[in-house]
Amino acid sequence: MACSQRPRERMPLPRNAKMLSTKQSRAGKAGPAAENVNPEKPLLQEESCHAKRSSSSPQGGPKKRSAFGDITNARKNQVVAGKKESAKVAPPKAQRAHNTLGVAKNNEINLKKSTKKTPPPAPAEPKEDPAPEKSVQEPKPPEQRVPAVEDIDKEQLGDPYANAEYAKEIFEYMREREEKFMLPDYMEKQTDISGDMRAILVDWMVEVQENFELNHETLYLAVKLVDHYLVEVVSMREKLQLIGSTAILIASKFEERCPPCVDDFLYICDDAYKREELIAMEMSILSTLKFDINIPIPYRFLRRFAKCARATMETLTLARFLCEMTLQEYDYARESPSKLAASCLLLALTMKNLGGWTPTLEYYSGYSAQDLHPLVKRLNFLLTYQPRDKLNAVRSKYSHRVFFEVAKVTPMDMLKLEETLTSS
Incomplete structure (x- = not known):
């Protein structure tokens, strides 16, 4: 028990203590309340605000042009041919x-006989007209057979920062990269680290993300970096917090506009490590992962799927809470990020009685409702029985009114959830 709690001794001080000097140095960064001002604010507006953080060249719409040449040219050619005959x-x-x-x-x-036998050129015109008109109308029947799916990007086509023209291709590319970053069961070869120690580390990383007011993407990416590094390297428990803090540093450089400096991370570790050790660990993580750290995370898929459902910020925040609860659990680390995000959203929609999985959600996510039912039940079980009561950083964070106090929502009864999923 003493070994497993050793990393916890280096956890940060309370927020109202020494950390205030660090947060004042980063006063220019907006707090989390900015994205949750209005509970009824549609997600589409919130999406556009976040989307404007990335730059992209504006893309103009395609110019209209006629699909065929002037049909009258064919008529003139026929008249000339008749005159030649x-x-x-x-x-x-x-x-x-x-x-x-x-x-x-x-x-x-x-x-006179020859002129009677020679067909006049005029009757040939109606035979030529229907062919071009029919070819123009040929694409219409297949469109009518396609099921009605809403185009969720059309409203942002005029926004040069939204990348709406390429959004679908971007997420298809992320789905392809998921296969490359699927995690194996690496705890089998870790002789000095357990799943409980990993849960303690992730709980501390959530506190760091909240105190430094980092993006949610930074937290998710940092946890992924820790997992993928431990797949390749056998580490001792005294180095586990160094790995976690360095992973946050790398993720901050990748996701944040103004990442914390090295001294900030030395401070949150209570000066347990030296600067040289932190920099050496950064080099070790990056070289081990071959500098390929653009790892798909559930949070990005969750925002995309919530936009498909036109969910409010309160519903999205509930899904975020469910998804962030899984960060501590080693069993969920090996789940596909897109499938985990879709299951969290489906459970949030079911808990708030907002309907089931729509054709639009199925089209953009690539999962049917039946594909998600087993994972949705596991998530509700995790929310109901709270296996880690002592590690409550996520619950404390989402119990704040800024996050609509979604952590206080009563979980669904397992039998009622089963009936709702079956009937939908």
Whole structure:
């Protein structure tokens, strides 16, 4: 028991103590209350605010153009061809001066017969018109067979910072990268670290994120960096907090506009490590992961799926709480980030009685409701029985009114949840 609590001795002091000097140095950074001012504010507006943090060149819409050439050109060509054919029949007229009167009359009779047999060019026009018109209308029947799915990016096409033209492709790329970063069961080869020690570390990292007012993306990425580093390196328990603080430093450089400095991380570790050790650990983590730290995280997928559901900030915050609860649990570290995010949102929608999984959500997430039911039940079980009562950093954070006190929401009864998921 003493070994498992050793990392906890280096945890940060209370927020109202020495940490105030650090937060005053970062006074220019906005607090978390900025994104939760109005509980009824639609997520779409909140999405646009966050989206403007990244820059992108404005993209113009495609210019309209005719799909086919001028159909009248074909008509003129047919008229000219008809005249050429009649000109070929006309030579008997030139022979009247050189032939006898009888031969001339026979030629006139033959001319009349030939003109009767030759089809006039005019009737050919209706045969040519329907073909182009039919080809223009051919794409319409397949569109009518496609199920009705809402285009969630069309409202932001005029915003050059939203990347709405490429949003779908970006998340498809992130789904592909998920396969590369799936975690194995690495605790089997860690002789001095357990899942409980990892939970203590993550609980401390949540406090650091809250005290430094870092983005949620920074916290999720830092936890991923810790897990992927421990997959490759066998570490001792006395180095676990150094790994966690260095992971937050790297994630801050990747996600934050103004990341904390090295001295800040030495301070939150209560000067248990030296500057050289922190820098050496940063080099070790980056070289071990081959500098490929753009790891897909559930939080990004959660924001995307909540936009598909047009969820309010209160509903999104409830889903965030469910998703952040899983950070401490080693069993959820091996779940697909997109599937975990979709399951958290489905449980939040079910808890607030806001409906089930819509065709739009199924289209953009790639998961049907049946695919998510097992994980949704596990999440509700985690929320109901609270396996780690002593590690309450996440619950304390989301019990604040800034986060709509979503941690105080009563979990659903397991039988009622089963009935609701089955009927939907």
